[in-house]
Amino acid sequence: MSADDLDKLGPEDRDALAAELALGVVDESERAAAATLAERDPAFRQLVRDWEERLAALSAMSPSVEPPPTLWPLIEAEIGRHRPGTAKPGGILASLWFWRGWAVAATAAALALAAALFLLPPAGEAPGGRYVALLAAPDRPGGFLATVDLAEGQLLVTPLDGGGEDGARVPELWLVSGPAPVSLGLIGGGARLALPSAARQPGVTLAVSLEPPGGSPTGQPTGPVIYQGRLHEIAD
């Protein structure tokens, strides 16, 4: 049924359709037609609104459910991206699947990290141990192992299983701890990068995005975030 057909309905049927639309019970095609009618016919739109008000008390039966705390930053980042003329720091966080997947990844990542540590060359030695991050994701093979060389103030990045090769795009590493991500450099094939002294501590988050050859043209991540991980201290 099209919106034109709905135009021809009598008053009772129009009200019934408004009620069914507000209830949400109509199937997809009728729903689309009714929505079109509501868009162009203010009187019908008001019938739908009146029904929405009548039925709203039913939502009292929906229990309140706290959304996960990761959701608000995503919404904020999303709005930053939609806002005309601005690129708000934190757009890197907008890939919901990535953060959501992380909890699942953690167990696998911990296993991979434990395995990787056996293979590690001696990293930067420092009183109290050394810092390591596994950059991985649940739904993407490969990853990187990042170890901090405290003596040199550098980050040694080693690809695992090809390091997430993606044809034309190259992996770029980001420090994600201030108001906006800071590029640490390109890491395809592994790299030794300067690490700001403030970032040489456990808990610092690193993320890998896919960027055009030569790296992000904007100084902020422009492609999808494919891996992420945190530095943590490994006692010797």
Added chain:
Amino acid sequence: MCADDFGHGAGILLGVEGGLKEWRPAVARSRDPMQGGADLGELLGRLARGDDAALSPLYRLTSAKLYGVVVGILGRGGEAEDTLQEVYVAIWREAARYDASRSRPMTWMITIARNRAIDRIRRAGRRPAAGPLDDVDPPDPAPTALDELEQSQSAARLERCLEELGAEQARCIRLAYLGGYSHAELAERLGAPLGTVKSWVRRSLVRLRECLER
């Protein structure tokens, strides 16, 4: 390396939330959104005037209610989270179209949430999540979080009117509203012919309206 190191590493990796803290505003736990309709209207008004900072308190006040609405239709998980994200972006984008003289703030926002969730479930062409809907019978009469007098009164009146419809018809209305069931899905779930379900729903809505206007 010993087993302790292993466990320690896993614990730290799981604590990835800490990495998000830098961006997270102080979002306190939601309180009852049905309270303070004036506050919500004011926040929507600020959004309409381009004051994006109003979204954070609006989210704090309403996200648990709207997420509950979305979860009722889609079940918990990624789809519900994606949908809630869309809902708040839509609220932010559409706030200028909100007309306080035509609907209450919470009704307007709940409608956006329901429409997004129902759009998604219809597009996906599958049965709505069963979990939260296994129990769509009348709610416990004990006091709920919904304390606001007017709201609880209108909920109570609606509940009375649903009771007048008869059990099966009331169940249809609840499944449709709270679970996002279509006519066809209702027919399947209730094991009744499609035409029968359609006329039940239609008749129920007419009677509901008569009862509410009494």
